[in-house]
Amino acid sequence: MFENLTEKLGNVFSSLKKRGALTEKHVDEALKEVRMALLEADVSLPVVKEFIDQVRKRAVGHEVLRSITPGQQVIKIVNDTLIDTLGSNNSPLEINHSPPAIILLVGLQGSGKTTTAGKLALHLKTKQRKKVMLASLDIYRPAAREQLRILGEQAEVMVLPESDGQSPENITKRALAASKVQAIDVLILDTAGRTTLDDIMMKEAKEVFSISKPSETILVADSLTGQDAVNTAKAFKEILDLSGVILTRTDGDARGGAALSMRSVTGCPIKFVGTSEKLDGLETFHPDRAAARILDMGDVVSLVEKAAETIAEEDAEKMMERLSKGSFDMNDMLKQIGQLKKLGGLSGVMSMLPGIGKLQKQMAANNFDDKVIAKQEAIIYSMTLKERKNVGLLNASRRKRIASGSGSSVHDVNRLVKQQQEMARMIKKVGKVGGIGGLKNIFSSPKENELSSSIDNNQMPTSIEEMKKLMGNMPNANNLFNRFGSAGLPGLGGKPSKKIK
């Protein structure tokens, strides 16, 4: 849909050959693109304006480092400013004073308060060894209290027993008393969702706040939020002394500009982000990753971590061994497909890669999606073990059998075989030119390096033409570390560039 910012700025500066300090004209030109990127990422307009001013001040007159282009220099400044604005890595919960410490969760309807309450409880219980109690003040939404009770049971923490007919204020008092009696360390109060225009409900929130005197008052906000993020944040900030923000649904494919809006308006740190529907899906906020996402440079770091989590190192090593011998049979292909699926399928991986817009379009045009992968898997499963090791066995009648066994056509089988052979040939070639040394590097050291294996995996099942196309269009995925690593861009965690070549 959109080019990523790096490419856009590259175009802006392509005419500019002379290096030196960034002039006002260059910066203004570049900031137009930055503004667009931020708005497309749903950063609220007033926040965008403020941010752009900040960047302009920093950028004008800034020396362009010799090793990089002016476009990259601007991106670095934008990225640095963005990370600065988004705040520091670690803003732990302030709950270590005399118990019970109270955490009050507020937000709009459907922002994810109740789920977050459950996640927080589990987090505090397992990671900080706190005795936690949950209490629901949501007497309006049907089954909201039951939902919290079930979550509490799942997290194995105490939940304040429900009693009908009590006002949220009274439930708060009861929760406070109960947590003192039970020697609770942390009491989490889950409030009803409210629109900020509802004066009665906002007054209620204020009441609960003054009764409970929470140590943490946290605004739970949906990362899919658009321009309204500023209004919501402002309204809650006005009536409550907010101390932090938790952003939910960051596992979606939204660029999450709400993070920047919320942070600038409230001035409060983003304490956690929600990363899945499951109870353990709560993670510390990483400003660098959020920045990369907002600027559409992809969330490569998350991809790396996910890859590291899901791809067993042993598997990778075994694969490496086989590859270094230059052999690549259907079993290897199957394994690669399996790994790709573990990473959330092609679309899952794609959503984390930078500059995906164009790429996805192209892939759609080539009819290449997760279905293709499933089909290829089915075809390989329909082969005998011998056939998988030695595709040479595949004569016409075997191919026919495989096609009917996998619900595909002989044509599909032929295509897969051709792909596998082309891949094998390529791997041999890499071995010959001594690329294996590099390959070995990639596969042997853990974590980051599996990124490259996973990226390669993506492309494995495509035909060689498609692969070339994909590679051609994905300079950022492979070059990102090179480019930014050398520029010391903190957005990517300063991954040294040598690892990926």
Add this chain to the structure above:
Amino acid sequence: MAFNWFKKLKNGLSKSAAKVQKSITAVVGKKTLDQETLNELEDQLIMADLGLRSASQIVEKLKSQKFLIEKDTKEISESKVFNVVANEISKILQPCEKDLFKKKIDTPCVLLLSGVNGSGKTTTAGKISEKLRKNNKKVVIAACDTFRAAAVSQLETWAERTGSIFVKGDDNSDPAAVAYKSMELAIKEKADYLIIDTAGRLQNKSDLMQELSKTCRVLSKLNKNAPQEKVVVLDGTVGQNAHSQLKHFDEAIGITGIIVTKLDGTAKGGVIISLAEEFKKPIYAIGVGEKVEDLDVFKADEFSRAIMGID
């Protein structure tokens, strides 16, 4: 009826609409719509979540627009400018004006609600069943959110309130099986409508999206047209991600219409304007409050005028 929801919508939009109006007034106090004024207008549209492209397209149309200068004040009347903008927006939205209940072909008519987490599917299911009950329709509600804690009881409460037949499965059971079971029952009971409430899912979770298309496939075994209505429920506060949501849900199950919720807050839901341009899907209804009756037919003209804060 129409007057009622419009008032509500306006009430909901009033604070934000007032803001728009004020800032336009400030810039329109000049004789022509100069670039600065146009920029301000564009900013306001962006802040209503229209997105860059739609906002600049609308403003582009204003560029060539000639306005009469009022004789007494020697200024362009602000209300005329707002009217023109509202008309432009309305023109885009007009083709999307459709009544959810008009083109009922089959009995039971199966209505499937999908969307991301927390967009308001369950509440919307309750509101729709209330509407149908008022029209003396027999309704079956199926709780196919077998994942989220207490989602089933939340819907059950709604079913009780609206006197609908309620079907549920076990926790973590296959939602498609619950859907199938509910449709069998709806056929047996000769119900007019079957409302299927699905679990919220983010559109980039391919496995969950597949689960959703499976639910539709299974239903089509009982009637090849079912589910006749596949609605995506959008949160009114959503930003540009709505495009991705609609696109992926459409790809998975073929969306037949949109319902926008939570328009009683400060959010203006302007993203539906760019959605209308890109996807041309009907907008069936809007949610303007937490009460059971707070769901009404979408009217392009009134929505556009309410966004601009004019009567």
